[in-house]
Amino acid sequence: MNFLETIISTPLGYIMEFCYLVVQSFPLALFIFTILTRLLLFPLNIKQQRSMVKSSAMQGKVKEIQQKYASDKEKQREELQKLYAEEKMNPMSGCLPLLIQLPILYGLIYVIYKPLTYILHVPQEVINRAVAALSNISANDMYAQLHVINQYDTVVQQVPELANYGVQNMDMNLFGIMNLGETPSFSQFSWLWLIPIASVVFQILQVFVMNYFNKRNGMPVTKSFLMIIVMPLIFFFIAFSVPGGVGFYWACGSLVAILQTCVTSTIYSPGRINARNEFRLAKGRLLKEKQIKDGRGQ
Secondary structure: OOHHHHHHHHHHHHHHHHHHHHHOOHHHHHHHHHHHHHHHHHHHHHHHHHHHHHHHHHHHHHHHHHHHOOOOHHHHHHHHHHHHHHOOOOOOHHHHHHHHHHHHHHHHHHHHHOHHHHOOOOOHHHHHHHHHOOOOOOOOOOOHHHHHHHOHHHHOOOOHHHHHHOHHHOOOEEOOOEEOOOOOEOOEOOHHHHHHHHHHHHHHHHHHHHHHHHHHOOOOOOOOHHHHHHHHHHHHHHHOOOOHHHHHHHHHHHHHHHHHHHHHHHHOOHHHHHHHHHHHHHHHHHHHHHHHHHHHHO
């Protein structure tokens, strides 16, 4: 167990434990975990949407600077930085939600690989004896704890303490046909294939939904082949190299993200944001005029 794994997976494991204790179902707990993490990131999604609206409104000034200093790249860079500073705009702020999701995904992978450690909190000594009870499984096997769960009836005869931690109740099956502790295989078709496929479909749909709202709101749309096709395909292949629970989390996360996009793009559309800004400016002017009049009256 490395340091990075511990500091990221341990708190995520406690969140998953809470979800699991509430619903007593690993797939449902993972779905609730996905919703919770997305809700925690929702303020950043709102900030991202506002940043996109502001960036879109600044494109006229940006193009003007680019054209004015087309032959002087250094001056162009300085003027753009000055513009961003004046507008209090960070061009990289839109990447923050994705950057935060990556360590969550990294930590969750280990939570799914090691549910006995991070969800059920089985002592390592008991886990080691349980793995040793499976003669064909190495202690270094990433799937060791998942094998213990899948072969619980055999292992518990040699390590009866496992029953004290509720291992017998850890059911990782989704709809009774997909074990989220198993990894989909290209060489053998199974129901688990639906998870990588759903992951790709929801990610592509997420881009199209975002483009629909951006086009409706007069904002730039994503035409990048990398974002529309390549990135979803990368996660598709990744989903065939990790337990199904990881792909299930990513697919559910994309589905929730689609709903969040509908909400943020409607509530924080350019028209509404500009209207609110104009209202604040008008209110500020009225307050200033009132203060001037009150000052003259004195």
